[in-house]
Amino acid sequence: MYRLPSFILFFLVCFLGFGQYTDQINSNRPGASIGAFSVGTRVIQFEAGAEYRSYKHKAYNNSKINGNIGFFSLRYGFLKEQLELTYEGVYQMDQLENRLALPALNYEREGFLQNFLGIKYLVFDPFRREQEIDVYSWKANNGFKLRDLIPAVSITLGANAVLKQDNPYPYGNVFGNLSNPVFFGNLGRGPEKEPVVSGRATLATQSHFLGTWVFVTNFTYNRILTDFPEMNYILTLTHTINPLWSVYLETQGYASDIYTDQIFRTGAAYLLTDDIQLEATIGANTKDTPSLFFMNAGVSYRLDFHKDIDPEQKAEEKALRKEEKSMKKGAKKAEKANRKRDRRAKRN
Numbered sequence: 108m109y110r111l112p113s114f115i116l117f118f119l120v121c122f123l124g125f126g127q128y129t130d131q132i133n134s135n136r137p138g139a140s141i142g143a144f145s146v147g148t149r150v151i152q153f154e155a156g157a158e159y160r161s162y163k164h165k166a167y168n169n170s171k172i173n174g175n176i177g178f179f180s181l182r183y184g185f186l187k188e189q190l191e192l193t194y195e196g197v198y199q200m201d202q203l204e205n206r207l208a209l210p211a212l213n214y215e216r217e218g219f220l221q222n223f224l225g226i227k228y229l230v231f232d233p234f235r236r237e238q239e240i241d242v243y244s245w246k247a248n249n250g251f252k253l254r255d256l257i258p259a260v261s262i263t264l265g266a267n268a269v270l271k272q273d274n275p276y277p278y279g280n281v282f283g284n285l286s287n288p289v290f291f292g293n294l295g296r297g298p299e300k301e302p303v304v305s306g307r308a309t310l311a312t313q314s315h316f317l318g319t320w321v322f323v324t325n326f327t328y329n330r331i332l333t334d335f336p337e338m339n340y341i342l343t344l345t346h347t348i349n350p351l352w353s354v355y356l357e358t359q360g361y362a363s364d365i366y367t368d369q370i371f372r373t374g375a376a377y378l379l380t381d382d383i384q385l386e387a388t389i390g391a392n393t394k395d396t397p398s399l400f401f402m403n404a405g406v407s408y409r410l411d412f413h414k415d416i417d418p419e420q421k422a423e424e425k426a427l428r429k430e431e432k433s434m435k436k437g438a439k440k441a442e443k444a445n446r447k448r449d450r451r452a453k454r455n
Contacts (some may be wrong), residue, residue, distance in 0.1 A: 128146075128147025128148070128150065128184075128188065128413050129147070130381060131378065131381045132152070132378075132381065132382055132383065132384050132407055132408075132409050133145075133146055133147070133152075134152070134154055134376075134384050134386075134407035135154060135180065135182075135407075136154050136156070136376070136384070136386050136405055136407050137355060137372075137374040137375070137376055137386035137387065137388045137403075137405065138341075138343050138355055138357045138372055138374065138388065139341055139357065139359055139372070140311070140323050140324075140325045140341040140342075140343040140357065140359075141193075141227070141263065141309065141311050141323075141325060142261075142311060142313050142323055143229060143258070143259035143260060143261040143311045143312060143313035143323075144229060144232075144259060144261070144313065145182070145184045145188065145189065145190060145191030145227060145229060145261075146182050146183070146184045146191060146409065147184045147188060147413045148184045148185060148186070148187065148188055148413060149184065149185075149412040149413045149414065150182075150183070150184045150409055150410070150411055150412065150413050151181075151182075151183050151409065151410040151412070152181070152182040152183070152407065152408070152409040152410070153179070153180070153181060153407070153408050153409070154178075154179070154180045154182070154405065154406075154407040154408075155177070155178065155179040155180070155405060155406060156177075156178055156386075156403055156404055156405020156406060157175065157176065157177055157178075157403060157404065157405070158175070158176040158177075158178065158401055158402065158403030159173075159174075159175060159176075159401060159402055159403070160172070160173075160174045160175075160176060160199070160201070160399065160400070160401040161173050161174075161399070161400045161401070162174075162281060162282070162397040162398065162399055163395070163397055163398045164282055164285075164395075164396055164397035164398075165395040165396050165397075165398075166396045167205075167206065167207055167282060167285060167397075168206040168207050169206055170203070170204055170205050170206045170207060170211075170282070170285060171203075171204045171206070172201050172202070172203050172204070172281055172282075172397075173201060173202055174199050174200060174201025174202070174281075175199070175200050175201070176197060176198065176199045176200075176220070176401075176403070177197075177198045178195075178196070178197045178198075178403075178405070179194075179195075179196045180193065180194060180195045180196070181193070181194045182194075184413075188229075189228055189229035189232075190226065190227070190228055190229075191226070191227040191228075192225075192226055193223075193224070193225050193226070193227055193263065193265070194223070194224050195221055195222075195223045196219065196221060196222050196223075197219065197220040197221035197222075198217070198218070198219055198220070199216075199217065199218065199219075199220050199276065199281070200215075200216070200217040201215075201216055201217070201281070202214070202215055202216075203215075203216060203285070205285060207285070216275040216276075217275070218271050218274050218275045218276055219269070219270060219271070219274070219276070220276050220279055220281075221267070221279070222267060222268045222269070222270060223265055223266070223267050223268075223307060224265050224266060224268070225263050225264055225265020225266070225307065226263065226264060226265060227261050227262070227263040227311075228261060228262055228263075229259065229260075229261045230260045230261055230262055231259060231260040232259050233254065233257040233258065233259055234259065234315075255314060255315060255316035255317075256314060256316070257314070258312035258313055258314040258322075258324075259312065259313045259314075260310070260311070260312050261310075261311045261313075262308070262309070262310055262311075263307075263308070263309040263311065264306075264307075264308050265306075265307055266304050266305065266306055266307065267304065267305045267306070267307055267329070267330065268303065268304055269301050269302070269303050269304075274301060277299045277300065277301045278299060278301050278330065278333075278335050278337070278363070278365050278366065279337075279366065280299075280365050280366050281397075282397060283299060283365070299334070299335065299365065301330075301333065302332075302333050305329075305330045305331055305332055305333045306330075306331030306332055307327065307328070307329045307330070307331065308327065308328050308331065309325055309326070309327040309328075310325070310326045310327075311323065311324065311325050312324045319346055319347040320344070320345070320346055320347075321343075321344075321345045321346075322342075322343070322344050322345075323341075323342075323343040323345070324340070324341065324342055324343075325339075325340060325341040325343075326340050327339050327340070327341075330363075335363050335364050335365045336363065337361060337362065337363035337365075337366070338361075338362045338363070339359060339360060339361045339362065340359070340360050341357060341358070341359045342357065342358050342359075343355060343356070343357040344356050344357075350378070351377055351378045352375065352376070352377055352378075353375065353376045354373070354374070354375045354376075355372075355373065355374060355375075355376075356371075356372075356373050357371070357372040357373070357390075358370065358371050358372075359371075359372070368392050368393075368394065368399075369392060369393045369394070370390060370391070370392045370393075370399065371390055371391060371392070371393070372388050372389070372390035373388070373389060373390070374386060374387050374388030374389060375387060382408060382409045382410075382411060383406065383407070383408050384406065384407040384408075385404075385405075385406055386404070386405050386406070386407070387402075387403065387404045387405075388401075388402065388403050388404075389401070389402045390402070
């Protein structure tokens with residue numbers, strides 16, 4: 108998501124008419140939502156970190172999972188400011204304690220919870236038009252305005268890939284390969300098999316208001332064309348404390364025939380440099396089938412090869428190229444006419 112302090116210079120950039128690229132790193136971290144804006148053309152950005160997770164499932168006799176997660180995303184702005192190519196990967200290594208058996212059985216597992224490749228496109232940018240700055244009034248520039256309620260809107264389309272045939276986390280369900288005994292009614296039932304490829308679509312909105320607040324929403328239809336499609340939403344509110352520190356609150360809801368949950372997160376981000384952001388998060392869910400607690404830390408880093416081109420300069424360069432093309436075309440015609448004239452002179 109487009110986080111503070113990552114967007115601290117965003118408003119200054121907007122006044123210059125650039126809708127995507129910012130002088131400071133634009134990270135989707137911390138949290139799980141994605142912002143409406145891309146990183147900007149010719150920008151390569153890495154967002155990675157580690158997380159500890161602890162699960163306990165009351166319906167499975169309090170079977171437990173303690174796991175470590177590595178998350179990584181790669182974002183690349185290309186062709187135009189509105190476009191971004193995105194990869195997202197989440198890999199879990201854990202130990203499952205199956206308390207349905209006596210004595211309890213322990214299994215070590217690992218695999219991808221998420222493996223996604225997609226393209227994001229900015230459909231609508233309310234900041235595209237230049238906004239005037241009142242140099243005499245801080246309140247006029249930072250007070251609430253009705254136009255602040257109009258969000259930027261983007262769509263991300265892509266595909267999930269299951270790289271391991273016997274994935275221990277089918278459909279992202281960490282208890283998916285744990286079968287109950289006969290007393291629980293599903294003896295002999297194996298884990299669900301997830302297709303190798305499935306679709307995902309996300310609608311993201313992003314609003315900026317009161318100078319230091321950002322509100323992001325994500326609405327996702329996941330695992331399209333499978334037996335168990337999933338709907339989920341994320342609501343994220345971020346606030347800048349000062350030019351270096353920001354905090355956020357987030358809630359995420361899941362709904363499918365396999366897994367339903369409500370998760371809450373909170374955390375902070377620190378801008379180390381214009382190209383590096385550090386962050387940390389803590390979170391939990393609201394139920395006990397299973398219960399979930401987690402905490403993580405991560406870093407976002409960008410390689411900035413972006414070059415801004417002034418619109419007037421771009422128009423002048425285009426006109427110059429057109430003029431050069433016309434002159435070359437005229438020169439070719441003149442050369443062709445001269446050759447014809449020479450041939451006629453020789454025949455005479």
